[in-house]
Amino acid sequence: MKTSFPKKDIKIVLLEGIHQSAIEVFHDAGYTWIEHHDKALPRDELFKAIADAHIVGLRSRTQLDAEAIVQARRLLAVGCFCIGTNQVDLDQAHDRAVPVFNAPYSNTRSVAELVIAEAILLMRRVPERNAECHRGGWSKSADGSFEVRGKTLGIVGYGHIGTQVGVLAEALGMHVIYHDIEAKLALGNASAARDLDDLLARSDIVTLHVPATPQTAGMLGAAQIARIRHGAMLINASRGNVVDIDALAAALKSGQLAGAAVDVFPKEPKSRDEEFASPLREFDNVILTPHVGGSTQEAQLNIGTEVAAKLVRYSDNGSTLSAVNFPEVSLPEHPGSSRLLHIHHNVPGVLSRINDVFSQSGVNINGQHLQTDGKIGYVVIDVSASETQSEALREQLAAIPGTVRTRLLY
Ligand code: NAI
Numbered sequence: 001m002k003t004s005f006p007k008k009d010i011k012i013v014l015l016e017g018i019h020q021s022a023i024e025v026f027h028d029a030g031y032t033w034i035e036h037h038d039k040a041l042p043r044d045e046l047f048k049a050i051a052d053a054h055i056v057g058l059r060s061r062t063q064l065d066a067e068a069i070v071q072a073r074r075l076l077a078v079g080c081f082c083i084g085t086n087q088v089d090l091d092q093a094h095d096r097a098v099p100v101f102n103a104p105y106s107n108t109r110s111v112a113e114l115v116i117a118e119a120i121l122l123m124r125r126v127p128e129r130n131a132e133c134h135r136g137g138w139s140k141s142a143d144g145s146f147e148v149r150g151k152t153l154g155i156v157g158y159g160h161i162g163t164q165v166g167v168l169a170e171a172l173g174m175h176v177i178y179h180d181i182e183a184k185l186a187l188g189n190a191s192a193a194r195d196l197d198d199l200l201a202r203s204d205i206v207t208l209h210v211p212a213t214p215q216t217a218g219m220l221g222a223a224q225i226a227r228i229r230h231g232a233m234l235i236n237a238s239r240g241n242v243v244d245i246d247a248l249a250a251a252l253k254s255g256q257l258a259g260a261a262v263d264v265f266p267k268e269p270k271s272r273d274e275e276f277a278s279p280l281r282e283f284d285n286v287i288l289t290p291h292v293g294g295s296t297q298e299a300q301l302n303i304g305t306e307v308a309a310k311l312v313r314y315s316d317n318g319s320t321l322s323a324v325n326f327p328e329v330s331l332p333e334h335p336g337s338s339r340l341l342h343i344h345h346n347v348p349g350v351l352s353r354i355n356d357v358f359s360q361s362g363v364n365i366n367g368q369h370l371q372t373d374g375k376i377g378y379v380v381i382d383v384s385a386s387e388t389q390s391e392a393l394r395e396q397l398a399a400i401p402g403t404v405r406t407r408l409l410y
Pocket residue numbers: 083104105107108111156157158159160161162179180181182209210211212213215216237238239263264291292293294295
């Protein structure tokens with residue numbers, strides 16, 4: 001498949017040591033002009049690198065703010081090779097018809113595995129025994145140590161991660177119950193708890209996998225923690241503000257909870273140089289990890305593949321499925337047709353002008369797709385036309401008032 005300019009002329013800038021898997025995806029798709037930087041670039045160097053870039057890939061350290069997006073005059077699409085997209089000015093990108101893609105679920109399995117490992121370690125009292133050994137102690141005892149087999153795991157938030165945790169837990173012989181605000185299909189032998197309180201009362205281990213929403217902020221406060229079965233454990237690898245940390249510390253101190261594993265915190269250090277402060281540091285029976293639930297080599301590889309594939313699909317085919325700031329269109333292949341992409345301000349009259357162009361040209365339209373959001377409209381038209389005819393049509397489309405961008409794929 002060709003685009004209105006050859007793939008070798010499409011410049012891809014990858015920042016912050018994006019995984020090699022991304023480069024392989026671009027190469028396999030025929031893209032060869034790839035500039036790979038191991039680190040985030042200082043602002044002036046960033047501006048230089050992206051000035052003529054068509055595709056920019058970044059992680060969390062590069063700020064692609066409004067000014068940077070304006071500097072990147074040829075920008076077609078942005079790939080956030082991570083979960084979050086706060087580092088990109090999504091509105092500015094949207095207004096300049098630049099879809100932004102990310103990889104929200106590439107690290108699902110990594111989080112699920114950590115949670116299962118923590119469930120086993122907590123049930124065996126490994127965190128305390130480990131800490132004692134480090135201090136020269138030797139508490140060789142089975143006191144308070146249990147297998148996870150036959151125990152009940154309560155999963156709060158039965159989404160991508162929650163369901164994976166459930167499947168792995170069942171493989172270990174655990175009973176799985178879950179609570180979700182949506183009606184969810186139970187996997188395996190899992191069953192829905194009546195409500196959150198029911199789950200808290202029945203679980204030997206409670207694990208949280210909800211998103212950050214106003215509803216989930218502080219959803220495990222002192223009152224909810226008090227409803228957890230005495231001597232149970234709590235795992236939070238979701239978001240830092242879901243659990244009231246002071247209430248958790250109080251429950252650990254009183255023995256209401258026998259242990260906890262926490263990966264995310266209300267306030268996390270911004271860098272390695274900043275000290276990690278938390279009332280949980282004093283407890284040997286708490287596993288503390290620095291927000292690494294999703295941080296594995298496999299997740300990095302998956303993120304590289306997933307985001308690069310989305311960028312290639314947009315560049316080759318026009319599909320915007322799962323773009324975070326753009327009308328989503330999943331497009332079929334278009335063998336034997338030229339594909340014209342027209343992105344315009346969502347104002348009255350543009351569509352009829354587009355249709356006029358085609359009715360006057362006499363070319364056959366094989367397929368048409370339209371998706372709009374509040375501000376922009378995205379029209380994709382497949383036509384039977386020669387390259388020259390298609391390019392002439394693209395020029396006419398580009399001249400329609402309200403047009404933000406046109407592209408031709410053939
Ligand atoms: P998801 O969107 O697939 O699942 C979330 C589930 O929670 C959905 O089923 C939703 O209906 C449910 N939910 C929402 N509000 C709820 C409420 N008030 N009560 C009960 N259920 C509720 O999300 P995914 O991918 O499973 O991620 C879950 C969490 O894990 C997110 O907060 C995410 O930020 C976090 N995460 C943490 C990582 C880490 O490094 N520790 C890495 C990846 C994700």
